[in-house]
Amino acid sequence: MKEYHLRISTPAGDKYNGEAVRLSVRGTEGSLGILAGHIPFVTVLKPADCHFILPSGETREFSCGSGILLVESESVTVLSSQISMKGQ
Amino acid sequence: MSANIKRLKLRIRSVESTLHLTKAMQLVASGKIRRATEMLAASRSYSDAVKSVVTALAKSPECAASPYIAGHKGSESAEKTLLIVIAGDRGLAGGYNANAFRLADTVGASEIVPIGKRSVDRALSGSHGRMSPLSEGFPTEHFKPEDAKALSERICESYLGGNIDRVMIVSTRYVSVLTQNAVLSQLLPLDENASRELFSNRGRNQLKNQKENDTAEAEHEIASAASMIFEPSPEAVLKVAIPEYLSSMIYGAVRESFASEVAARRFAMDSATKNGIVMKDNLSLEYNRARQGAITQEIVEIVAGAGE
Numbered sequence: 001m002k003e004y005h006l007r008i009s010t011p012a013g014d015k016y017n018g019e020a021v022r023l024s025v026r027g028t029e030g031s032l033g034i035l036a037g038h039i040p041f042v043t044v045l046k047p048a049d050c051h052f053i054l055p056s057g058e059t060r061e062f063s064c065g066s067g068i069l070l071v072e073s074e075s076v077t078v079l080s081s082q083i084s085m086k087g088q
Numbered sequence: 089m090s091a092n093i094k095r096l097k098l099r100i101r102s103v104e105s106t107l108h109l110t111k112a113m114q115l116v117a118s119g120k121i122r123r124a125t126e127m128l129a130a131s132r133s134y135s136d137a138v139k140s141v142v143t144a145l146a147k148s149p150e151c152a153a154s155p156y157i158a159g160h161k162g163s164e165s166a167e168k169t170l171l172i173v174i175a176g177d178r179g180l181a182g183g184y185n186a187n188a189f190r191l192a193d194t195v196g197a198s199e200i201v202p203i204g205k206r207s208v209d210r211a212l213s214g215s216h217g218r219m220s221p222l223s224e225g226f227p228t229e230h231f232k233p234e235d236a237k238a239l240s241e242r243i244c245e246s247y248l249g250g251n252i253d254r255v256m257i258v259s260t261r262y263v264s265v266l267t268q269n270a271v272l273s274q275l276l277p278l279d280e281n282a283s284r285e286l287f288s289n290r291g292r293n294q295l296k297n298q299k300e301n302d303t304a305e306a307e308h309e310i311a312s313a314a315s316m317i318f319e320p321s322p323e324a325v326l327k328v329a330i331p332e333y334l335s336s337m338i339y340g341a342v343r344e345s346f347a348s349e350v351a352a353r354r355f356a357m358d359s360a361t362k363n364g365i366v367m368k369d370n371l372s373l374e375y376n377r378a379r380q381g382a383i384t385q386e387i388v389e390i391v392a393g394a395g396e
Binding site: 029 | 130135137141234237316317318319329332335339
């Protein structure tokens with residue numbers, strides 16, 4: 001699977017900044033799965049348990065508060081003031 | 089003569105104890121600089137990302153009518169400005185607090201939200217504008233993202249309710265360990281140059297370079313805004329993005345100001361320590377001269393007595 005750059009950012013710093021192959025989050029319109037090459041768009045995130053898959057196949061889970069998802073041609077950014085990575 | 093020696097000894101001791109204090113404060117400030125700049129870098133990357141989304145939204149025609157962008161046009165009453173003033177929790181940081189307050193005095197603010205103990209004390213004195221009921225008198229060092237979020241939500245509510253027409257912020261931009269500039273920025277309503285610095289005490293060349301950079305950034309943003317899709321609609325994204333934007337700008341400004349405060353304090357304490365050492369050396373010289381003079385005097389008196 002093709003990979004892209006994922007940044008999960010909070011005001012206190014980045015919770016994750018690296019490559020990923022898939023991101024699953026919940027937007028206002030429903031659940032979203034973002035793969036490489038997705039059309040650039042911006043949407044509002046709803047509080048939910050989310051996860052992303054690393055190129056190695058490992059799944060990482062995180063809890064996300066309300067925020068913004070910014071999908072650009074080469075990178076994806078999750079912006080929220082409340083994000084906590086599970087298992088950290 | 090001995091009274092003079094005693095006075096000098098007391099002054100040397102007093103300068104020494106002041107030196108202990110300035111050295112300790114310098115060490116504490118040096119220790120805090122690293123952490124403060126790390127936190128600053130983290131908040132900058134977040135606020136830059138939120139700012140890029142908001143700048144793109146501000147250019148969207150669907151959002152043009154929003155009070156966040158258009159402002160409260162048609163409001164007949166005088167413009168009410170809410171000014172957030174970020175200063176330090178303590179003094180002894182050179183001109184850090186005074187520069188921020190001088191800049192805050194140039195704005196005719198109707199309400200003030202102070203952040204930092206010095207700023208709170210100034211607002212409570214009531215001589216520089218009314219303290220806003222939205223304020224909680226936050227300290228700067230332990231200011232958390234949650235505090236910024238709660239404050240920004242209260243400001244947005246008050247802004248949409250028509251109680252405020254303009255939101256501005258006075259903070260100190262951290263350029264380097266040696267340079268910090270007090271800056272005044274407008275947060276709401278947003279204009280095309282979202283949160284541009286309206287006034288700063290930087291040199292002309294720096295301002296010129298900033299303008300060139302801003303133009304290049306604006307061109308890049310226009311290009312990216314054109315290709316951006318907002319789901320479900322630009323208005324819906326704007327509604328969520330503005331409190332997030334405000335909170336990130338406030339938190340970022342507090343982190344910038346705190347890093348500036350620590351750097352200014354370290355520099356001030358470094359100068360104080362150097363001056364203290366020079367003062368102590370001069371006093372020691374004076375003391376030794378006086379002591380030597382007293383001894384010589386005593387010998388002369390003894391010799392004169394023996395000769396009689």
